[in-house]
Amino acid sequence: MTIKTQFFTTPIYYVNAKPHLGHAYTSIAADVSTRFKQMQGYRTFFLTGTDEHGDKIVQAAEKQNSTPKEYADKISQLFQDILPVLNIKNDYFIRTTDENHKKIVKAVLSKIHDSGDIYFSSYEGLYCFGCERFYQERELVDGKCPDHGTAPEVIKESNYFFKMSKYQDWLIDHINTHPDFIRPDQYRTEILSFLKEPLEDLCISRPKTRLTWGITLPFDENFVTYVWFDALVNYISALGYPDSDTFRTFWPGARHFVAKDIIKPHGIYWPIMLKAAGIDIYGGLNVHGFWNVQGSKMSKSIGNVTDPHQVTDTYGTDAFRYFLMREMVFGLDANFTEQTLVSRINSDLANDLGNVFSRVLSMNQRYFKGKIKGADTRIETQKNLSLKSDAQAAVDEFSMAMEKCEFHKGIQAVWHFISILNKYIDTNEPWTLAKDESTLPVLETLMYNLIESLRVVSCLIYPVMPQTSADMQKTLGIQKTDGGFYTLQEAAVWGQIKTASVLPDPQMLFPRIDVEKAPPKELSTPVKSFKPPLKEEITIDDFAKIDLRTATVVKAEKIENSSKLLKLTVDLGAETRQVIAGIAKDYAPEEIIGKQVIVVANLKQAHLMGELSQGMILAASNKKGLVLSGFDKPVKPGNCVK
RNA sequence: GGCGAUGUAGCUCAGUAGGUCAGAGCAUGCGGCUCAUAUCCGCAGGGUCCGGAGUUCAAAUCUCUGCAUCGCUACCA
Numbered sequence: 001m002t003i004k005t006q007f008f009t010t011p012i013y014y015v016n017a018k019p020h021l022g023h024a025y026t027s028i029a030a031d032v033s034t035r036f037k038q039m040q041g042y043r044t045f046f047l048t049g050t051d052e053h054g055d056k057i058v059q060a061a062e063k064q065n066s067t068p069k070e071y072a073d074k075i076s077q078l079f080q081d082i083l084p085v086l087n088i089k090n091d092y093f094i095r096t097t098d099e100n101h102k103k104i105v106k107a108v109l110s111k112i113h114d115s116g117d118i119y120f121s122s123y124e125g126l127y128c129f130g131c132e133r134f135y136q137e138r139e140l141v142d143g144k145c146p147d148h149g150t151a152p153e154v155i156k157e158s159n160y161f162f163k164m165s166k167y168q169d170w171l172i173d174h175i176n177t178h179p180d181f182i183r184p185d186q187y188r189t190e191i192l193s194f195l196k197e198p199l200e201d202l203c204i205s206r207p208k209t210r211l212t213w214g215i216t217l218p219f220d221e222n223f224v225t226y227v228w229f230d231a232l233v234n235y236i237s238a239l240g241y242p243d244s245d246t247f248r249t250f251w252p253g254a255r256h257f258v259a260k261d262i263i264k265p266h267g268i269y270w271p272i273m274l275k276a277a278g279i280d281i282y283g284g285l286n287v288h289g290f291w292n293v294q295g296s297k298m299s300k301s302i303g304n305v306t307d308p309h310q311v312t313d314t315y316g317t318d319a320f321r322y323f324l325m326r327e328m329v330f331g332l333d334a335n336f337t338e339q340t341l342v343s344r345i346n347s348d349l350a351n352d353l354g355n356v357f358s359r360v361l362s363m364n365q366r367y368f369k370g371k372i373k374g375a376d377t378r379i380e381t382q383k384n385l386s387l388k389s390d391a392q393a394a395v396d397e398f399s400m401a402m403e404k405c406e407f408h409k410g411i412q413a414v415w416h417f418i419s420i421l422n423k424y425i426d427t428n429e430p431w432t433l434a435k436d437e438s439t440l441p442v443l444e445t446l447m448y449n450l451i452e453s454l455r456v457v458s459c460l461i462y463p464v465m466p467q468t469s470a471d472m473q474k475t476l477g478i479q480k481t482d483g484g485f486y487t488l489q490e491a492a493v494w495g496q497i498k499t500a501s502v503l504p505d506p507q508m509l510f511p512r513i514d515v516e517k518a519p520p521k522e523l524s525t526p527v528k529s530f531k532p533p534l535k536e537e538i539t540i541d542d543f544a545k546i547d548l549r550t551a552t553v554v555k556a557e558k559i560e561n562s563s564k565l566l567k568l569t570v571d572l573g574a575e576t577r578q579v580i581a582g583i584a585k586d587y588a589p590e591e592i593i594g595k596q597v598i599v600v601a602n603l604k605q606a607h608l609m610g611e612l613s614q615g616m617i618l619a620a621s622n623k624k625g626l627v628l629s630g631f632d633k634p635v636k637p638g639n640c641v642k
Numbered sequence: 643g644g645c646g647a648u649g650u651a652g653c654u655c656a657g658u659a660g661g662u663c664a665g666a667g668c669a670u671g672c673g674g675c676u677c678a679u680a681u682c683c684g685c686a687g688g689g690u691c692c693g694g695a696g697u698u699c700a701a702a703u704c705u706c707u708g709c710a711u712c713g714c715u716a717c718c719a
Contacts, residue, residue, distance in 0.1 A: 186647070190714085193645065260713090329655085332648095333712085340654080343668065351681060359678035366677070412667090426683045431676070512679060564643090564718050582718035603719060616719045 006037045006044050007250040010257050011266075012051040012094060012234050015075035016060055019082045021291050021336060022259060024308040025324050029288060029407070030257040031088040032325055035463035036402045039488045045250040047238050048083070049094030050076040051231045053214045053224075068213045072097060082308055087317050087466055094238040096215075096230055104237035105230055106218040108277050109204075113219050117166065117276045118204070122158035160205040160223060167272040168199045174271065180284045182267055183405065184331035187260065187287040191267040202269060204229045228265045232273060235282070242279075253283035260287050286405050289333040306336065318465035319345050319510065325407040325464050342513050352418050353457070354509035357472060359425065360450045361506035367434050372451060373444035374499040380445050385428070387449045388494045390420050391456045395492045398460050407464070414460045421453050451476065451497050459491035468509060477501050547602035548641035549573075550631070551617070556589035559611060567611055568592070570599060573638020580613035587628065598629040598641050 008030045013023055027048055034046040052072035061071035076095055083090060094101060112118055172195050175181050175188065182188035205223040206214065214224030235254065239247040258266050263285065271281050293306050312320050323344050328334035364370060380386050397413035424446075433443040458472035462485045473479040476497065480486070490496075554576065555569035564582045566589060579599065583592075598618040605614045618629040 190646070194714090196645095327654085335654085340668095347668065350679060355679055355681050357678090359681075361678090363677045415667095422682055425677075426675075429675080429677090434677085506678095508679060510679080512681085559717085564716090580717090580719070584718095600719080605719085613719055 004040075004042045005250050005253070006034075006042045007239070007254040008034050008037075008044065008046050008257065009235055009254065010048040011259075011262060012049040012096065012231055013079050014051045014054075014056075015072050015079070016056045018075070019079055019308060021293065021306045021308065023079070024082070024086055024320075025291060025328070026257050026259060026288065027083070027088050028086055028321050028324055029286075029330070029405070031086070031090075032321070032407060032463045033255075033257070033286075033402070033405065034089070035466065035485065039459075039463065039485060039491075040399070040403075041487055041489070043249070045092070045239070045246070046088075046090045047092050047094060047235070048079075048088075048090050049092075049234060049238065050079050050096070051234070052076065052095055052097045053230055054227065055211060055213075058211070058213045069097065085309060085312055085317065086321070092238050094234050096234060098237075100240075101234060101237040102215045104241055105215050105225060105233045107242070108233050108236075108273070108279075109225060109229070110218045111278065112162070112273070112276045115276065115278075117163045118160050118219075119163065119201075120158060121161050122156050124154055124156050126152040127155045127157070157207065159203050159207070160217065160220070161201040162204045162229070162273070162276070164202050164269065164272050165199045167275055168195060170275060171195065171268065171271055174281065175267075178284070182263070182285045182287065184287065186331065187263055187267070187285070191263060194264065195268070199268070202228070228269050229273070232265065232270045235270075236279065251282075252280060255284050255286055256282060257286045257288070260289055263287055286330070288330050289328065291328070291334055291336045293336045311341070315341065315345060315513075316510075318468045319349060322349060322411070322465055326411045327408070329408055330405040345510060346512050348415060349510035350512040352415060352422075353461075353468075354511075356418055356421050357454055357457075357475075357509055358506050360421075360447070360454055361475065361503060363430055364447050364451065364503060365505060367430070367443060367447065370503045370505070372497055372499050372501050372503065373448060375445040375448040375452075375495075376441050379442055380449070383442060383445075385442075385445055385449060387420070387424065387453050390417060391453055391494065392492060393417075394456065394460065395488060399488055402463065411464060414457060417453070418457065421450060425450070448497070448499070451503075452494060455497055456491055459486040459488075462486070471507070471509065475504060475506055477503060545602075546600060548618075549599050549601040550635045550637055550639040550641060551597055551599040551601075552637045553592050553595045553597060556587075556592050558584060558589055565611075566592075568617070570597070570615070570617070571637045572599065572601060573636060577614040578612055579615045579617055580611050581617050581619075583617075583619060583628070592628065595628060596631050596635060596637075 010023075010026045010030050013019070030046060030048070034044045037044050050072070052068075057068050057072060061068045064071060066074075072095075080093055083093075096102075109118070172192065175192060175195075179188075182191055204226055205217055205220075206226045208216075208222055208224060211224055211226070214226065215230055217223045217225055235256065236247065236251065239250055241247045241251070256266055256270075266285055274281050308320070319341075323341050326344060326348065327336075327340065361370075364372070375385075394413050394417035397416075398410045401407070401409035401413060428442075428446055430443055430446050433439040433446065454472065455476055455478060458469050458476065458478075461472075462469040466483070466485070469485070470479060470483060478497065549572055551570040551572045553568055554571050557567050559565045559567050559580070564584050566581050566584045566587065568579045568581055570577055570579055577599075600616040600618070603614075603616050605612060619627055
């Protein structure tokens with residue numbers, strides 16, 4: 001018989017930032033799924049890694065006076081170092097700067113190039129030589145580069161393009177015929193709706209005159225490959241595509257864990273790349289949502305906690321893993337707060353799991369000095385004391401949910417079982433049975449069933465909390481060597497705890513966190529950071545170039561077909577001008593007439609929606625929208641503002 | 643503006659072949675137990691299921707419309 005296999009991946013993380021909560025979640029989810037698949041008897045391969053090429057890395061490296069490679073080494077190491085901290089067991093860690101990866105990217109590119117799906121083409125764009133990049137019209141400030149203040153030049157550049165459009169219909173069909181291809185469903189719909197529009201071909205190169213930190217195209221020495229083409233190939237290069245056994249064994253049915261922001265490259269580019277290269281399409285995508293961390297509202301302790309190192313240091317790895325898996329519905333966004341985390345730890349882990357474990361084993365200690373007595377099946381039937389079917393139900397529900405990445409439901413199934421155990425104890429009152437010699441056999445049956453149930457619980461929590469699972473099993477005297485685990489099949493077999501063995505005193509699995517004694521909130525100063533980050537420092541001379549003037553709005557009207565833009569006529573004293581302002585969502589034309597505002601008066605004029613704009617009015621922007629600048633006393637139009 | 647999603651108890655959310663679907667967990671209050679990490683068990687309070695209209699004998703659940711929030715996108719000088 002053939003052993004079933006499963007390949008799971010995380011995205012390769014871009015090395016321009018340190019690992020944070022989002023990275024931790026994706027990796028933990030993939031790790032949990034991997035461990036679960038192992039419990040189902042699958043052979044698994046779990047891949048993670050870092051994405052290390054591109055402009056941003058070069059720039060970040062320059063800032064630190066190091067080379068791109070040195071910089072990438074450093075950040076990549078951070079991602080590698082956090083894996084053991086989160087108890088993630090990956091089979092391989094790939095880096096896009098690995099020689100083998102580069103080789104395979106080239107091989108795939110050659111293959112697609114040979115088959116005619118890559119073509120050379122030139123296009124025109126606005127290019128700033130200072131930044132060494134193209135700008136979209138709308139990115140420019142005053143028609144100039146926002147960084148250099150110089151007007152970008154229209155240049156013609158040639159690049160290689162990948163004919164994605166050719167495969168659009170094929171992809172739509174593939175998604176329709178493979179319901180599992182993108183999960184959960186909402187993201188499948190999203191991709192399909194995106195595919196209703198014609199796909200544009202993908203630019204996959206950068207000339208070396210602009211970027212050298214990348215993989216040279218195999219068919220043109222003067223170009224490097226750009227962005228996704230390099231990154232996505234990691235999923236097969238890591239397995240040793242094309243010839244290795246590992247690739248042959250694990251590639252079929254591969255599933256990629258990704259956050260919702262990168263479903264386009266994964267759901268569209270990647271399958272088309274594979275198709276074009278004649279490689280089997282991966283099995284599917286598991287798409288998850290974002291963690292919201294309420295930025296500035298958070299106290300320091302909470303704020304720091306979003307650093308995975310901090311939170312695991314404070315609360316432990318298993319508690320962190322549990323919280324992430326329990327709190328987020330896979331696919332939807334969720335909130336991360338320290339308060340919720342602590343609440344989960346106290347109620348679910350300490351009060352429920354930890355307490356029932358301690359409760360049962362302490363009783364067994366007290367009544368039988370830790371010795372495991374057996375269950376009397378006759379008494380069990382008579383008094384209806386069996387927990388077997390409840391355990392089986394927990395295993396079944398757990399399995400069904402985990403299979404679909406419904407981690408929260410899987411966990412709920414286990415906790416429902418724990419709740420049954422508590423009720424079972426309450427109903428049968430072992431402390432009463434212990435007082436009467438004649439009911440000792442009933443007590444023995446009771447205790448055996450409870451301990452057996454703890455065994456089942458210990459097996460089921462393995463994917464989410466491997467360490468706690470092992471700790472429980474050690475106490476129960478059933479630990480596997482080498483951090484092993486029980487398969488679902490093994491776990492479900494009732495009656496495995498050996499009678500006559502003696503269990504030690506239980507240790508406390510999860511101490512309660514005393515909320516009262518928690519660090520006083522007022523002591524922790526909020527860590528606020530500018531969002532978006534502050535721009536580069538400028539001098540007073542730089543600022544002096546900007547000519548700000550007071551102005552009065554004398555006329556305002558909506559621009560047809562525009563949802564954001566208002567056409568304003570402003571009085572600047574010396575002259576009146578027409579200014580197009582993107583404030584229509586927050587201000588009705590009539591309500592701003594007569595308002596005094598600040599205008600950037602020496603801004604180069606531009607056209608928007610066909611309308612001339614001779615300046616720009618200043619407004620504060622926040623989440624809710626825009627608030628116009630103004631003055632607390634009336635001023636004459638045309639005055640300087642400084 | 644376009645496309646999509648969401649809107650159910652104080653909080654986080656379950657809940658569609660439309661009829662015990664008005665629920666769970668946490669939080670709150672009361673009662674009980676004492677084996678356990680002041681844990682566990684039971685009970686209670688509290689909701690116009692975003693508003694409105696419609697289909698139906700019957701709608702949180704279907705249709706339309708409005709409002710709010712979020713995401714993507716278009717034009718944010």
